[in-house]
Amino acid sequence: MIVLNDVTYKYDDSRRAALDNVSLRIERGDWISIVGANGSGKSTLVKLLMGILETYEGDVSINGIKVTEENTRALHKNFSIVLQNPDNQFVGATVEDDVAFSLENLEVPREEMLEIVDTVLQEVGMLEYKKHEPSRLSGGQKQRIAIASALATDPDVLILDEATSMLDPQGRRDVLKLVQAVHKKRKTTIIYVTHDLTEVFRSDAVIVMNQGQVRLKGSVDTIYSNPHILEENNLVLPFEIKISTALLNQSIMSYAKLVRKL
Amino acid sequence: MIKINQLMSIYNHKTPFEFKALHDVNTTFEPNKIHGIIGHTGSGKSTFIQHLNALLLPSSGEVIIGDTIINKKTKAKVFHKIRRSIGMVFQFPENQLFEETVMKDVMFGPLNIGIDEETARKNAEKYLTLLGIDESEYEASPFELSGGQMRKVAIAGILSMDQDTIIFDEPTAGLDPKSHIEVMDLIYNLNREHGKTIILVSHNMDDCYQYTDTIKIFSHGEIVSEGDTVDILQDEALLTSMNLELPKVARLTKDLKARGFNPNPPPRSTDEFISMYDMWRSSHAE
Amino acid sequence: MLSKVLIGRYIPGDSVIHALDPRSKILLTVLFMVIVFLANSWATYITLILFVLIVTKVAGLSIRFLFDGLKLILVLFIFTFLMHVFLTKGGTVLVDGGFFTIESEGIITGIFITLRLTLLVVVTTILTLTTSPIELTHGLERMFQPLKRIGFPVSEVAMMMSISLRFIPTLMDETEKIIKAQSARGSSFRMGGLKERFQALLSIFIPLFVSAFKRAEELAVAMDVRGYNVKGKRTSYRLLEWKSSDTIAIIIMILLAALLFGLRAIGL
Numbered sequence: 001m002i003v004l005n006d007v008t009y010k011y012d013d014s015r016r017a018a019l020d021n022v023s024l025r026i027e028r029g030d031w032i033s034i035v036g037a038n039g040s041g042k043s044t045l046v047k048l049l050m051g052i053l054e055t056y057e058g059d060v061s062i063n064g065i066k067v068t069e070e071n072t073r074a075l076h077k078n079f080s081i082v083l084q085n086p087d088n089q090f091v092g093a094t095v096e097d098d099v100a101f102s103l104e105n106l107e108v109p110r111e112e113m114l115e116i117v118d119t120v121l122q123e124v125g126m127l128e129y130k131k132h133e134p135s136r137l138s139g140g141q142k143q144r145i146a147i148a149s150a151l152a153t154d155p156d157v158l159i160l161d162e163a164t165s166m167l168d169p170q171g172r173r174d175v176l177k178l179v180q181a182v183h184k185k186r187k188t189t190i191i192y193v194t195h196d197l198t199e200v201f202r203s204d205a206v207i208v209m210n211q212g213q214v215r216l217k218g219s220v221d222t223i224y225s226n227p228h229i230l231e232e233n234n235l236v237l238p239f240e241i242k243i244s245t246a247l248l249n250q251s252i253m254s255y256a257k258l259v260r261k262l
Numbered sequence: 263m264i265k266i267n268q269l270m271s272i273y274n275h276k277t278p279f280e281f282k283a284l285h286d287v288n289t290t291f292e293p294n295k296i297h298g299i300i301g302h303t304g305s306g307k308s309t310f311i312q313h314l315n316a317l318l319l320p321s322s323g324e325v326i327i328g329d330t331i332i333n334k335k336t337k338a339k340v341f342h343k344i345r346r347s348i349g350m351v352f353q354f355p356e357n358q359l360f361e362e363t364v365m366k367d368v369m370f371g372p373l374n375i376g377i378d379e380e381t382a383r384k385n386a387e388k389y390l391t392l393l394g395i396d397e398s399e400y401e402a403s404p405f406e407l408s409g410g411q412m413r414k415v416a417i418a419g420i421l422s423m424d425q426d427t428i429i430f431d432e433p434t435a436g437l438d439p440k441s442h443i444e445v446m447d448l449i450y451n452l453n454r455e456h457g458k459t460i461i462l463v464s465h466n467m468d469d470c471y472q473y474t475d476t477i478k479i480f481s482h483g484e485i486v487s488e489g490d491t492v493d494i495l496q497d498e499a500l501l502t503s504m505n506l507e508l509p510k511v512a513r514l515t516k517d518l519k520a521r522g523f524n525p526n527p528p529p530r531s532t533d534e535f536i537s538m539y540d541m542w543r544s545s546h547a548e
Numbered sequence: 549m550l551s552k553v554l555i556g557r558y559i560p561g562d563s564v565i566h567a568l569d570p571r572s573k574i575l576l577t578v579l580f581m582v583i584v585f586l587a588n589s590w591a592t593y594i595t596l597i598l599f600v601l602i603v604t605k606v607a608g609l610s611i612r613f614l615f616d617g618l619k620l621i622l623v624l625f626i627f628t629f630l631m632h633v634f635l636t637k638g639g640t641v642l643v644d645g646g647f648f649t650i651e652s653e654g655i656i657t658g659i660f661i662t663l664r665l666t667l668l669v670v671v672t673t674i675l676t677l678t679t680s681p682i683e684l685t686h687g688l689e690r691m692f693q694p695l696k697r698i699g700f701p702v703s704e705v706a707m708m709m710s711i712s713l714r715f716i717p718t719l720m721d722e723t724e725k726i727i728k729a730q731s732a733r734g735s736s737f738r739m740g741g742l743k744e745r746f747q748a749l750l751s752i753f754i755p756l757f758v759s760a761f762k763r764a765e766e767l768a769v770a771m772d773v774r775g776y777n778v779k780g781k782r783t784s785y786r787l788l789e790w791k792s793s794d795t796i797a798i799i800i801m802i803l804l805a806a807l808l809f810g811l812r813a814i815g816l
Contacts, residue, residue, distance in 0.1 A: 052773070076773075079773070080773075081770075083769075087718055088762075088763045088767055088770065089770040090714060091767070091770065091771055091774070092682075092714065093713055093714040094680075094682060097710075097785060097786070100785035101774055101776070102774040102775055103785070104783050104784060105774060105782055106775060107781055107783045108783060110784065110787060113785050114785075117785070133717070134714070135717035135721070149774070
């Protein structure tokens with residue numbers, strides 16, 4: 001369980017707080033989506049959750065232990081992350097080398113590594129690309145490899161920081177489907193950062209951010225039932241929600257139901 | 263008018279890395295329209311648009327722009343002439359910013375193609391304003407702007423060269439929803455208000471449906487289908503065979519046809535759908 | 549044009565040569581380079597050429613393709629050849645142009661030296677064409693392992709090399725994209741005055757640096773959160789295995805050296 005209590009953070013060169021009194025609670029095994037436009041503070045929140053930010057006001061605790069400068073590394077050890085630009089997170093020169101990178105750092109014996117690399121590549125459906133160089137893969141494939149690399153250490157928490165925003169529609173669908181499968185199978189806590197409201201429908205809870213503040217939080221239903229708050233915070237409503245709100249005065253998420261009601 | 267005859271494009275000819283990106287492309291682009299180009303990654307559409315302003319030369323065949331012919335043997339001298347008539351906004355154009363100030367960067371292109379300083383500045387101001395970049399930002403470093411702003415400055419850098427035709431390659435990739443709408447509206451305006459011919463490469467079927475007049479579908483280095491946007495993007499069988507999806511508005515309109523909702527011309531955007539459906543519903547209720 | 553440069557490129561394959569341990573391939577290449585300097589006659593050079601042709605075939609590479617790749621350094625070959633033709637004296641005088649002469653020794657030495665250069669380039673090309681950069685790095689890391697004792701940061705240098713290799717294709721793509729984007733803005737370093745050309749260069753280098761720094765920054769974060777620690781101990785995913793085929797290859801190379809010594813001894 002991750003708990004943030006009144007966390008405020010300012011970058012050195014900025015007057016405005018990048019995080020402004022943020023409080024939230026992420027239960028183990030939950031899928032949390034953090035939604036916001038560019039500059040809303042969601043990337044700063046990710047850095048905080050990864051233990052990269054050093055000094056902030058307020059408290060952060062993980063599984064009941066307060067995060068301090070001394071124990072940051074230890075507490076964030078079981079966190080893995082997938083970044084926005086797949087090209088900038090590859091360390092290995094081939095797919096298998098990249099997946100093995102974190103394991104090498106953890107001094108996992110080679111025999112175990114071989115097994116883990118194959119297992120996670122199988123899990124993301126990229127086993128046949130084991131020997132490939134990352135530069136020859138499509139964006140969606142690269143992100144699937146990045147997810148495999150993140151899963152190699154069997155993390156408690158998997159953070160995806162706008163992992164789909166640079167992909168084509170097919171790549172987006174593949175990555176989203178894969179995250180669903182991972183969440184279902186491994187019960188990993190998922191923190192999914194996005195500016196696309198159509199990608200949050202599987203979450204247990206959604207947090208809407210703007211100007212460093214949490215503007216709305218709740219279940220997917222709650223979020224979709226507040227279209228005006230979403231629009232006020234520079235987000236674009238999913239097609240079904242926009243139409244049902246305008247024509248039926250209610251929020252309908254399912255396309256089939258929308259067609260029935262119209 | 264842009265005309266393409268039997269265009270073939272081969273990378274790394276006669277090496278083990280040889281790759282045929284375009285086979286036999288024949289098509290035309292009528293002026294003053296918004297032309298959409300769709301197709302999966304690797305279908306050849308990126309290669310194709312680079313041939314349109316001579317960034318790549320044909321392996322065989324030709325591209326005819328007005329009275330200029332680009333073929334295998336076209337010399338570098340001709341390139342300037344082509345770049346004065348066709349502009350190209352690449353994917354992630356903010357990666358091309360390099361000058362100390364926004365104004366200098368936007369004026370770089372026009373000065374290069376021989377536009378005089380005064381006109382260049384005027385063009386720059388015109389397009390920066392159109393893109394919503396405030397005058398107070400003109401002397402700022404482009405690297406201090408936000409991602410969305412950088413994208414707009416980069417686009418202004420192409421537009422201020424004032425070509426008749428502008429190619430946009432995935433202009434909204436990576437943008438947040440609000441900037442996405444702003445950029446698409448700008449492209450629409452460039453055509454409807456400023457008379458530019460637009461060639462738009464996009465993965466976004468909804469954008470293509472809402473904003474374009476014609477569509478060309480690329481697959482495996484060929485154009486497999488082309489025509490008016492409404493005809494092509496309502497053709498479910500065709501799109502399914504290409505592994506593409508119907509635009510959401512087109513799908514909903516189609517699914518409501520059986521109830522008698524069958525407007526002509528059909529709604530092209532979510533907002534259009536809402537107002538058309540609302541009207542139809544109230545007239546229906548009476 | 550650039551796409552024809554072969555040195556440093558890798559073509560995946562499953563030949564015996566591909567499967568050799570990178571350490572033995574590096575060692576074999578070095579051995580061959582020494583052996584090349586043993587050649588001093590038609591018989592010895594022809595032996596070496598035949599050997600290289602056989603290796604090329606075994607590695608599944610096209611000979612024509614290999615020689616196409618040599619075209620780019622043709623100037624170097626011609627220059628070397630001409631230098632010897634004009635400067636080396638001896639044998640019969642073939643041409644007497646007054647202030648210069650061309651003598652038979654000059655022609656023969658010219659041919660030999662050019663052949664020697666060609667053999668050296670070809671064999672290095674074969675090494676990189678059949679060994680992936682990551683294997684080469686790993687092979688070198690292992691071979692230089694003893695240097696660790698005198699405090700040389702072998703693993704860190706290897707990590708740097710492997711990351712550089714990993715980013716070369718990405719940065720090449722990036723460079724090409726930026727050049728194209730700036731060309732579309734009418735920028736050209738082939739035309740205009742010195743000032744325009746200089747600005748055209750800046751318009752490519754500045755974006756390239758900006759993007760490289762951004763990538764480096766993100767990569768550093770990615771490596772950090774993935775637990776990389778310069779001082780930390782690591783295990784290795786890649787295993788180098790010296791197989792019997794490696795030993796056989798080394799023996800063949802020694803036999804080749806012996807053959808050359810033999811040919812020289814009987815005066816061929």
